[in-house]
Every structure is written in C-alpha cells, then in structure tokens.
Amino acid sequence: MAVALILVLVAVGSVVFHLLSPWWWTPIASNWAYIDTTIIMTFWIAGAVFVAVVLFMAYCVYRFRYQPGRQAHYEPESKRLELWLTIVTGVGVAAMLTPGLFVWRQFITVPQDATDVEVVGQQWQWSFRLPGPDGRLGASDARLISPDNPLGISREDPAGQDDVVIEGGELHLPIGKPIKALLRSVDVIHDFYVPEMRAKMDLVPGQVSYIWFTPTRTGTFEILCAELCGVGHPQMRGTVVVQEQSDYQAWLQGQEPRDFARAAPEAR
Structure with missing residues (x-):
C-alpha cells in the first residue's frame, strides 16, 4: 500500500510542480512561437503517458499485492496485449512527431526577402x-x-x-x-x-x-x-x-x- 501511494504522489506531484513551477521560458522575441506550441503539445502528450503509466503501476502494485493463498498467473505472451501496445505506442509517437514536422518545414523554408x-x-x-x-x-x-x-x-x-x-x-x-x-x-x-x-x-x-x-x-x-x-x-x-x-x-x-x-x- 505504501509503495502504491508513493507512486500516486510521484504522478500528482510531477504535474503540480510543472503547473506551478517558476522556471519557464524567457519572453519570446521572434516569430517562432510555433516552437513553444510544439514543445507544450509534446509535454502534455508525454506527461499524460507518464501519469497513466505511473498510476497503472500503482494499481498493479496494490491490486496484485501478495496475499496468502493467492498464486500468480503465468502468461509468457499475449498477442492481443502486444497488438494494443504497438497501436497505442505508434499513435502516441505520431502525435508527438507530426506537429514537429510542420514546424520543421517552416524552420527550413527561408523567406525570399530575408x-x-x-x-x-x-x-x-x-x-x-x-x-x-x-x-x-x-x-x-x-x-x-x-x-x-x-x-x-x-x-x-x-x-x-x-x-x-x-x-x-x-x-x-x-x-x-x-x-x-x-x-x-x-x-x-x-x-x-x-x-x-x-x-x-x-x-x-x-x-x-x-x-x-x-x-x-x-x-x-x-x-x-x-x-x-x-x-x-x-x-x-x-x-x-x-x-x-x-x-x-x-x-x-x-x-x-x-x-x-x-x-x-x-x-x-
């Protein structure tokens, strides 16, 4: 129970720290607000995955804790689980990369009058x-x-x-x-x-x-x-x-x- 509570506190504390943190970017002084937006999107996607994984770990630690008479179920592989993990991971990576590709295209396309x-x-x-x-x-x-x-x-x-x-x-x-x-x-x-x-x-x-x-x-x-x-x-x-x-x-x-x-x- 203690380990599960510590994991929950880590997840909640990380989110609260980043929301209330005094350390943030300096005020922008160019046209590249796109980069700030991309970083924020990546942060929230990665942050949501981090919180979900840590909370899932806390659930597993508590739900499947040792109890007298309980025997662990042995399942060396699960094609269904592997398929879902592959799909979810692929969608998550694509969600983080896609905004960056649009910004990168702007980043390397120099105006004619530069x-x-x-x-x-x-x-x-x-x-x-x-x-x-x-x-x-x-x-x-x-x-x-x-x-x-x-x-x-x-x-x-x-x-x-x-x-x-x-x-x-x-x-x-x-x-x-x-x-x-x-x-x-x-x-x-x-x-x-x-x-x-x-x-x-x-x-x-x-x-x-x-x-x-x-x-x-x-x-x-x-x-x-x-x-x-x-x-x-x-x-x-x-x-x-x-x-x-x-x-x-x-x-x-x-x-x-x-x-x-x-x-x-x-x-x-």
Whole structure:
C-alpha cells in the first residue's frame, strides 16, 4: 500500500510542480512561437503517458499485492496485449512527431526577402559579418582565414568589398525583418542559441548551416553557445541588439567595412 501511494504522489506531484513551477521560458522575441506550441503539445502528450503509466503501476502494485493463498498467473505472451501496445505506442509517437514536422518545414523554408548575416564561432567568441550597401555578402573560405582576415572573406569577390565585420562585438539587427543566419565554425562544433528568439542550430566545421528568424521585439539579448566546445565554453557569450529600422541604419552606416588594401595577400 505504501509503495502504491508513493507512486500516486510521484504522478500528482510531477504535474503540480510543472503547473506551478517558476522556471519557464524567457519572453519570446521572434516569430517562432510555433516552437513553444510544439514543445507544450509534446509535454502534455508525454506527461499524460507518464501519469497513466505511473498510476497503472500503482494499481498493479496494490491490486496484485501478495496475499496468502493467492498464486500468480503465468502468461509468457499475449498477442492481443502486444497488438494494443504497438497501436497505442505508434499513435502516441505520431502525435508527438507530426506537429514537429510542420514546424520543421517552416524552420527550413527561408523567406525570399530575408537578409543574410554570417555568424562565425571559434574558441571562444562570436564574430559576425553583415552585408554592406550592396545588400549582399561576399564569398568566404576557411582556407583564407588569417590575422588580417579573421572570417576568410574572398578578396576576389566584389560583393565582399563592403562587408561589415564585427569581431567579438555585438550583432545589430533591425526589427520586423527576416534574417537568415549563415553559421560557420573555424575550429570545433559550436551551437548558436538565442533563448528569446527560440532559434538554435549547430555550427559544424567544414559546412555552412543556417537558421532564420524575424525579430519582433527591440532590446538586447544574449547569445549562448549550447554545445560543449572546450574549457572556455561557459564564457562563450555574445549579444544581439534589435533596433528600429532607422536606428539600425544609423548604426550600420557608422561601421567601417573591411579594408582589403591592408589585408595580406591570400594564399593560392
């Protein structure tokens, strides 16, 4: 009886704790409320299964407890039970996966008018590259990285001549404009994560991954690395500053594009 009561308290206590918990998400500041909705749906489906299983265990512990003269029934297999378990499990898994598939399709479908912004991770800082007046990012290559060219921008691509490089500084973005973040790493795996944006993606050496989001609230938001990347991982933080369009343009015009004239010749 005591074990059955403990199991019931575990089920009820878990639900009450999550309903009354003060630890919840930070206020969202992008268009990705879909992700919150998907997580909540998954939580309630998984939570309902958890409660049902624990309560069933409590029932079994009490209902089939030891009693003098009672003999256990031995049934090595039950095709009917296995069939029902397979069907119920399959429906439950499909119910959790289906919303995520719709959100994932939106997550990888970038709007045509999105602005490309490059995010580069390295032990242990964030660097950024924004398009200049031409609105386009120039080509880049990890083999071109040098002290004078920290992001490996190609000198031969005219589109990169006016790119703005922010090394270890703040990433400024305009509010209400879709942003496509091109993610690169120059050493190990990092993960670009802005909790308020609900945007999160790995940076893998040797490839360019991406995420997109639309900032919906002005303010200053912290960038975290959500992948263990070495001893300096906890200190790998950055800042996103979301501004009104006029303020963003004023900030952008005040930035100096990379000076290719002073850059060392690229290796060929």
